[in-house]
Amino acid sequence: MNAILGPLITIVCVLGAVLTLAALLIWVERRLLGLWQDRYGPNRVGPFGLLQSVADMVKIFFKEDWLPPLADRAVFIIAPGIVMAVTLLSFAVVPWGPGLAVADLNVGLLFVLAMSSLSVYSVALGGWASNNKYSLLGSLRAVGQMISYEVFMGLSLLGVVLQAGSFNLSDIVEAQRGLWFCLPQCVGLGVFFVAALAETKRIPFDLPEGENELVAGFHTEYSGFKFAMFFVAEYIGVTLVSALTVVMFLGGWLGPWLHPVAWFAIKTLAVIAFIVLIRASLPRPRYDQLLALGWKLLLPLALANLLVTGAIVLAQGE
Amino acid sequence: MTDVLGIVMFVVGGVLFVLVSLTVGRLFRPRRPGQLKGEIYECGEPTVGKGQVQFDLRFYVVAMLFVIFDVEIALLYPWAQVFRQFPKAAFWDLAFFVGLLLVGYAFAWRYGYLDWTRPRAGGQADDDAQTPEQER
Amino acid sequence: MTALDLQALLPLVLTTATAIAVMIAVTITRRHGLAAWLCAAGLAAAIASIASARECAPRHISDLLVIDSFARFYSGLILAGSLVVAVLSYGYLKLRTDRHEEYYILLPLAAVGSLVIVCSANLLAFLLGLELLSICLFALIAYRRTGRGDLEAAVKYLILAGASSAFAVFGAALIYADRGSLAFGPPGLALSSPVALAGIAALLVGVGFKLALVPFHFWTPDVYQGAPAPIAGFIATVSKGAVFALALRYLSTENLLADGRIIWLLTAIAAASMLAGNLLALRQDNVKRMLAYSSIAHVGYLLIALLASASLGRPAAAIYLTAYFLASLGAFGVVGALSQPTRDADALADYRGLAWRRPFLAFTLTAMLLSLAGLPLTAGFVGKLSLVFSGVSSALWLLLSALVLGSVISIFYYLRLLAALFATPPASEPAISSPNTPWPTTAALLFLTVALLAIGLWPAPLLDLIQKMAVAAW
Numbered sequence: 001m002n003a004i005l006g007p008l009i010t011i012v013c014v015l016g017a018v019l020t021l022a023a024l025l026i027w028v029e030r031r032l033l034g035l036w037q038d039r040y041g042p043n044r045v046g047p048f049g050l051l052q053s054v055a056d057m058v059k060i061f062f063k064e065d066w067l068p069p070l071a072d073r074a075v076f077i078i079a080p081g082i083v084m085a086v087t088l089l090s091f092a093v094v095p096w097g098p099g100l101a102v103a104d105l106n107v108g109l110l111f112v113l114a115m116s117s118l119s120v121y122s123v124a125l126g127g128w129a130s131n132n133k134y135s136l137l138g139s140l141r142a143v144g145q146m147i148s149y150e151v152f153m154g155l156s157l158l159g160v161v162l163q164a165g166s167f168n169l170s171d172i173v174e175a176q177r178g179l180w181f182c183l184p185q186c187v188g189l190g191v192f193f194v195a196a197l198a199e200t201k202r203i204p205f206d207l208p209e210g211e212n213e214l215v216a217g218f219h220t221e222y223s224g225f226k227f228a229m230f231f232v233a234e235y236i237g238v239t240l241v242s243a244l245t246v247v248m249f250l251g252g253w254l255g256p257w258l259h260p261v262a263w264f265a266i267k268t269l270a271v272i273a274f275i276v277l278i279r280a281s282l283p284r285p286r287y288d289q290l291l292a293l294g295w296k297l298l299l300p301l302a303l304a305n306l307l308v309t310g311a312i313v314l315a316q317g318e
Numbered sequence: 319m320t321d322v323l324g325i326v327m328f329v330v331g332g333v334l335f336v337l338v339s340l341t342v343g344r345l346f347r348p349r350r351p352g353q354l355k356g357e358i359y360e361c362g363e364p365t366v367g368k369g370q371v372q373f374d375l376r377f378y379v380v381a382m383l384f385v386i387f388d389v390e391i392a393l394l395y396p397w398a399q400v401f402r403q404f405p406k407a408a409f410w411d412l413a414f415f416v417g418l419l420l421v422g423y424a425f426a427w428r429y430g431y432l433d434w435t436r437p438r439a440g441g442q443a444d445d446d447a448q449t450p451e452q453e454r
Numbered sequence: 455m456t457a458l459d460l461q462a463l464l465p466l467v468l469t470t471a472t473a474i475a476v477m478i479a480v481t482i483t484r485r486h487g488l489a490a491w492l493c494a495a496g497l498a499a500a501i502a503s504i505a506s507a508r509e510c511a512p513r514h515i516s517d518l519l520v521i522d523s524f525a526r527f528y529s530g531l532i533l534a535g536s537l538v539v540a541v542l543s544y545g546y547l548k549l550r551t552d553r554h555e556e557y558y559i560l561l562p563l564a565a566v567g568s569l570v571i572v573c574s575a576n577l578l579a580f581l582l583g584l585e586l587l588s589i590c591l592f593a594l595i596a597y598r599r600t601g602r603g604d605l606e607a608a609v610k611y612l613i614l615a616g617a618s619s620a621f622a623v624f625g626a627a628l629i630y631a632d633r634g635s636l637a638f639g640p641p642g643l644a645l646s647s648p649v650a651l652a653g654i655a656a657l658l659v660g661v662g663f664k665l666a667l668v669p670f671h672f673w674t675p676d677v678y679q680g681a682p683a684p685i686a687g688f689i690a691t692v693s694k695g696a697v698f699a700l701a702l703r704y705l706s707t708e709n710l711l712a713d714g715r716i717i718w719l720l721t722a723i724a725a726a727s728m729l730a731g732n733l734l735a736l737r738q739d740n741v742k743r744m745l746a747y748s749s750i751a752h753v754g755y756l757l758i759a760l761l762a763s764a765s766l767g768r769p770a771a772a773i774y775l776t777a778y779f780l781a782s783l784g785a786f787g788v789v790g791a792l793s794q795p796t797r798d799a800d801a802l803a804d805y806r807g808l809a810w811r812r813p814f815l816a817f818t819l820t821a822m823l824l825s826l827a828g829l830p831l832t833a834g835f836v837g838k839l840s841l842v843f844s845g846v847s848s849a850l851w852l853l854l855s856a857l858v859l860g861s862v863i864s865i866f867y868y869l870r871l872l873a874a875l876f877a878t879p880p881a882s883e884p885a886i887s888s889p890n891t892p893w894p895t896t897a898a899l900l901f902l903t904v905a906l907l908a909i910g911l912w913p914a915p916l917l918d919l920i921q922k923m924a925v926a927a928w
Contacts, residue, residue: 011324011331064348069356081336088335092328103324110395111325132358133371144377147384154391161398220359225343229336288434295383295432299423303416306394310412314405421474425481 022235023053036280065224072129079126080229087236090115097260108169127218138217142208149198155302156191159309173252180251187305189249196241204282242271462513462521464503472496473562486554490544493558497537520575527923528572528699535692536565543684545895546790564590568696577626577636588615595681607680622660628653639707664697668726678746687786727754728860742800762844770840772920777833784822784902807879827868833909
C-alpha cells in the first residue's frame with residue numbers, strides 16, 4: 001500500500017459513506033417524523049419506502065436546472081457548491097475509530113470550525129445572487145443566525161479543549177476514556193447542541209427558510225440539482241454536528257464489547273434521531289427570540305462554563 | 319505530511335464531486351426556457367421594485383457583535399491549548415480578559431444592542447426604535 | 455512584566471482604566487457630569503503618574519514599547535491636551551446631543567492610542583496606536599450626528615485614514631521584508647535597497663496624512679469644519695503631536711537624515727506645507743477652516759526642528775509643540791464656547807464685535823491668535839524663536855525663508871480675525887447669540903491663557919524641563 005492509495009481508499013469510503021448516509025437520512029427522518037406524529041411517512045417505493053431517496057434523486061437529476069435570467073449567474077451556481085464542498089470537507093478530520101480519519105490533524109477542531117463557518121458564504125451569496133426579495137431576506141436572517149451561533153459554538157467547545165488539552169479530535173476522544181465529557185461539560189454540551197442546531201438551520205431554528213413567510217428563504221429561486229445540493233448539504237450538516245457531538249462529548253468510538261466504528265455509528269445515529277425528534281416536537285421561535293436566546297443566554301453560559309472549567313482544571317493541577 | 323496530503327486529496331475529491339455532479343446532469347436535463355419562468359418569484363403577484371432591496375441596518379449590529387466576539391474566540395483557542403502549561407497565569411489572564419469583555423457586554427446589553435427590537439436607549443429617544451418589527 | 459515595568463506603563467494603564475471605568479459608569483447610569491468627571495479625573499491621575507515614574511526610565515517593555523524621558527514628556531503633553539479637550543467638551547456637549555456619555559469612553563481611548571504611538575519602539579506598536587487613535591476619531595468626529603457636515607467629515611476621515619493606514623502598514627511590511635524586524639534601530643536601514651526606500655516612502659504617506667502635510671492635507675479643512683470644535687482641537691493637537699513625536703524618534707533612531715534624498719523630500723514637504731497652508735488660510739471666511747489651514751502651516755514649521763541638528767531641534771520641537779497645543783486648544787475652545795446648539799460659530803461674522811459682547815472670550819482668542827502668529831509675549835514667540843535658532847544652527851536657509859514668508863502671510867489672516875473681534879458691533883442684533891459659558895470651560899480657557907502668557911513672559915522653567923526630558927538620548 002503506497003502513500004497515495006491508502007488515503008484514496010479512505011477518502012472514497014468516507015465520501016461514499018457520508019453521501020449515502022445523507023441520502024438515507026432523508027428517508028429516516030420522514031419515517032421517524034411519521035412515527036412520532038402518528039402517520040405513515042413514505043412507504044410506497046421499495047420495502048418500507050426505503051428507495052424513496054433514490055427515487056427523489058433520480059427525479060431531481062432529470063429535472064430542468066433553471067437559471068433565473070435576472071440572477072447573478074456565476075455566483076448563483078457557485079453558492080450551492082460551496083456549502084456542499086465545505087460540509088463534506090469537515091468530515092476529513094472526524095475520527096470514525098482509532099486512527100480512522102482521513103487526516104488526523106493536530107488542529108482538527110479548528111479545521112472543522114473553519115469549514116463550518118465557510119458555509120455562511122454559500123447562504124449569503126446564494127440569497128443575494130438570486131435577485132429575489134424572499135431569498136435576500138432569508139439569506140440575511142440565515143447569516144445573522146449563523147454568525148451569531150458560530151460564536152457560541154466556538155465558545156462552548158473551549159471547555160472541551162481545556163479539559164483535553166488538545167485540538168486533535170482523536171486526542172479529545174482518548175481523553176474521555178475515564179469519563180465522557182458530556183458529564184463535566186454538560187453546560188458546554190447544551191450550548192453546543194443548541195448552536196449546532198442553529199448552524200444547520202433546522203427546525204426549530206429554520207427561520208431563514210420559514211416557509212409561511214419567506215417561501216423557502218435563501219433557496220427560493222433554486223431548483224433541480226442545485227436545490228438538491230442545498231438540501232443534501234443540510235442533511236450532511238446534520239450528520240456532521242451529530243458526529244461532532246459524539247466526538248466532543250459522547251466519547252467518540254469508546255465503548256465496551258462492540259467494534260469502535262460500530263459504537264461511533266450507533267452514537268451518531270442516536271444523536272441524529274434526537275435531532276429529528278426535536279424537529280417533530282418544537283415550534284419555531286421569532287427572530288428576536290432567536291437572537292436573544294443566543295446573545296443573552298448562551299453567551300454568558302458558555303463564558304461561565306469556560307471560567308468554571310478553567311478553575312477546576314487549575315484546582316486539579318495543584 | 320500524510321495528513322496534509324490526505325486533506326489535499328479530500329479537498330480535491332470533494333470539489334471534483336461537486337463539479338461533476340453539477341455538470342454531468344446537463345447531458346440528461348431538459349432545457350425549456352420560458353417567459354414566465356424568467357420572472358422573479360413572488361408567489362404569483364406581479365413583482366414590485368428591485369429584487370436586491372436595501373435591508374435593515376440591524377443586521378449590521380449583529381455582524382459587529384460577531385466580529386467582536388469571534389476575535390475574542392480566536393484569542394481564546396491558543397490560550398486553551400497552552401492552559402495546562404501555566405495554569406495559574408493562564409487562568410487569571412482569562413479572568414481578567416473575560417472581565418474586561420463583560421464590561422462591554424454589559425454596556426451592549428444595557429443599551430439594547432443585543433436586542434432585535436431596540437428599546438428606547440437609556441430612556442431617551444431613539445430613532446431606531448420606531449422601525450417596525452419585521453424587515454423593511 | 456515586573457513591577458517596575460508596570461510603574462513605567464502606569465500612564466497608559468491608567469488612561470485605559472479611565473475608559474473602562476467610564477464605560478462601567480455609563481452602563482450603570484447615564485449621567486453626563488459623572489462620565490465627564492471620571493474621564494477628567496482619570497486623565498489627571500495619568501498625568502500625575504508620569505511625574506511619579508521619574509526614576510525608572512528608560513525602559514523597554516517587550517520589544518514594543520519604550521518608556522524614556524522623551525516618551526514621558528510627550529505623554530504628559532498628550533494627556534494634558536486630552537484633559538483640556540475633555541473639560542472643554544463638557545460645556546460643549548451639554549448643549550448638544552442627548553447622548554453625551556460614550557464620548558468620554560472614546561476620548562481616553564484615543565488618548566491611549568496617542569500614548570502608544572509616542573511610546574512605541576516598534577512599527578507594530580506604532581500601527582496599533584495609529585489604528586486605535588483613528589477608530590476612536592471616526593466616532594468622535596461624527597459624534598453629534600446632527601448635520602450632514604459631521605457625517606461627511608467622519609466619512610472623509612474614515613476613507614482617507616483607512617487609505618493612509620494601508621500605506622503605513624504596507625510600508626512597515628516592506629521594511630520588515632528588508633531587514634527582518636519591525637523594531638526601530640539600530641540605525642542602518644539600508645536605504646540603498648529600493649525595498650526599504652519604498653517602505654520609508656509608504657510610511658511617510660501614513661505619517662504625512664496624520665500630520666496633514668501638504669500633499670496629504672486635503673481632508674483637514676472639511677474634517678475640522680465638520681467635527682465638534684473640541685474634537686477639531688484634539689485632531690489638531692494631540693493626534694498630530696503624537697505622530698510628530700514618533701516621526702522625531704523614528705528619524706533619529708534610524709538615522710534617516712544621513713540620506714540626502716530624505717532631507718530633500720522633507721524640506722520640500724515642509725516648505726510646501728508652510729506656504730500652501732498660509733496661502734489657503736488667507737482667503738478663508740470660515741474660522742474653523744482657517745485654523746485648519748494654519749495648522750497645516752504650523753506642522754510645516756515643526757519640520758524645521760525635525761531636520762535641524764538633534765541638540766537644538768528636539769528642544770525646539772518640544773517648545774513649539776507645547777505652545778501650539780496651548781494656542782490651538784484655546785482657539786478651538788473659544789470657537790466651541792461661542793457655538794450655538796445648532797451650529798458651530800465658524801463664520802467670521804460671528805466674531806464681529808465680540809470684544810464688546812464677551813470680553814473674556816475675545817481676550818482669550820486674541821492671546822491664542824497672537825501666539826499662533828508668533829508675536830512676542832506669547833508662548834508662540836518662544837517656540838518660533840527656538841525653531842529659528844535650530845534652523846540657523848543647521849543652516850536650513852530655504853526652510854527659514856519659507857518660515858519667514860509664511861509667518862508674514864499668516865499675520866494677515868490672524869489680524870483679520872482680530873480686527874473683526876474689536877470692530878464696532880453691528881447696529882443690528884449680533885449674528886450669533888452665544889450661550890453662557892459654563893465654568894469648566896472658563897477655567898480651562900483661563901488655564902490655557904495663563905500658561906500661554908506665562909511661558910511667553912518667563913519661559914525658563916519650561917525650557918529647563920524640556921532640556922531635562924525631551925532631549926535625553928535614547
